[in-house]
Amino acid sequence: MTPTKKALVIGASGQDGSLLCLSLLKKNYSVVGTSRNSCISPKHHSTLGLEKDLILKTCNITDVLNLRKLISEEYPDEIYNLAAQSSVGKSFTNPSETIESIVNGTLNLLETCKELKYRGNIFFAGSSEIFGTTEVPATVNHSQNPSNPYAVAKQASFNLVKIYRQIHGLKCKTGILFNHESPFRGNQFVTQKIISSAINCLKDKNKKLELGNLGISRDWGWAEEYVEAIQIINNSNSSKDHVICTGKLTKLIDFVSITFEKLNLNYNEHLIINKNYIRQTDIVKSFGNPKPLFDELKWKAELNIDEIIEKLIEFKISH
Numbered sequence: 001m002t003p004t005k006k007a008l009v010i011g012a013s014g015q016d017g018s019l020l021c022l023s024l025l026k027k028n029y030s031v032v033g034t035s036r037n038s039c040i041s042p043k044h045h046s047t048l049g050l051e052k053d054l055i056l057k058t059c060n061i062t063d064v065l066n067l068r069k070l071i072s073e074e075y076p077d078e079i080y081n082l083a084a085q086s087s088v089g090k091s092f093t094n095p096s097e098t099i100e101s102i103v104n105g106t107l108n109l110l111e112t113c114k115e116l117k118y119r120g121n122i123f124f125a126g127s128s129e130i131f132g133t134t135e136v137p138a139t140v141n142h143s144q145n146p147s148n149p150y151a152v153a154k155q156a157s158f159n160l161v162k163i164y165r166q167i168h169g170l171k172c173k174t175g176i177l178f179n180h181e182s183p184f185r186g187n188q189f190v191t192q193k194i195i196s197s198a199i200n201c202l203k204d205k206n207k208k209l210e211l212g213n214l215g216i217s218r219d220w221g222w223a224e225e226y227v228e229a230i231q232i233i234n235n236s237n238s239s240k241d242h243v244i245c246t247g248k249l250t251k252l253i254d255f256v257s258i259t260f261e262k263l264n265l266n267y268n269e270h271l272i273i274n275k276n277y278i279r280q281t282d283i284v285k286s287f288g289n290p291k292p293l294f295d296e297l298k299w300k301a302e303l304n305i306d307e308i309i310e311k312l313i314e315f316k317i318s319h
Helices: 015-026 043-046 064-074 088-093 095-115 148-166 190-203 223-232 254-260 290-298 305-318
Strands: 003-012 028-037 054-060 079-081 123-129 169-177 209-211 243-244 271-275
Touching: 003 015, 003 064, 003 243, 003 290, 015 028, 015 043, 015 123, 015 223, 043 169, 054 123, 054 305, 064 190, 064 271, 079 095, 079 223, 095 123, 123 243, 148 169, 169 223, 190 209, 190 254, 223 243, 223 290, 243 290
Parallel strands: 003 028, 003 079, 028 054, 079 123, 123 169, 169 243, 209 271
Antiparallel strands: none
C-alpha cells in the first residue's frame, strides 16, 4: 500500500519518539526518524517492530546544516520535534547540554523551516515542568515558574514557538506534556525505578527501594495515548498550544503502594528514605486541566494510574 503522507520524527530513539513512529506507521505514513546515532538501533525499536519500516537517519538537532539538509531532502508533510535531553536530574549535572539540545535545537528547527518556507505542521514537545508547582489544574495560560535548567529550556522553547508562529506564520505549536509512562521510559525516571525495584523485591525479599521525597504528587498518563494527542494537536486546523494530561493527581507514595500491592508485597518492608535523593527544587504538586483539549479536539486520557502500573509490571515481568 502506498503511504499517504510522510512524517519526520526528530528524536525517534526515546520513549515518545518510538511510540509516535509506531503509531504513524500504523496509519500508513512513510516515517523518517532521526537519532544522534542511527547506526545503533535502540532495543525497544526491535521490541516494537520498527526496524522493518522506519527509516532511521543520523541527525543532531544542534547541527543546523545537517538539519537543513535533512528537511530539504525529505520535505515531510509533518514534523515532530521530540529530541532533547529529557531528565530533570541530569539538567542539574549537565545544564549546558540541556539548554543547547532544547533551546538551540528549537531555534534551529524554526529557523530552518522559516528559511525553507516550510508550510507543513510542526509539533514541539513541551513540558509541565515550566509551571512549577500547580495548586490548581494548569492550562496553557497558567503562570510559569521553572525551577530547574530543563524547565527553563522548555520555557524558552515554548516562547520561541509562539514567536515564530505569530511573526513568521509557521504552523508550529507546542504540546505541554505532563508525566507519561510506558515500558520504554528511561531507567533514570523514578517510575521505572519503582517498578524494577518492586519486582526485584519479589524475587529477593532482602532487596530494598531507595527514594527521596515521597510527598510529591504527579499527573501520570500513558505514553501510547499521549502520542495520539500529539498527532491530533499537530494536525488540527487551529495553531494553538495545548496541555496534554489526565487531570488526576497521584502521590508518589501511592504509586509505590499500588505497585507493591499488585505483587503482594508490603512496601514498608522494603522502602528506605535516602535524603541524598531529595532536591530542594522538587515540584510538590503538578497536574493539568484536560478540559480545553477535550472541548476543542475531543481527546482525553483513558487509562487510570492503577491500569498504568499494571501494564508496566506485566511488561517488565514478561521481558
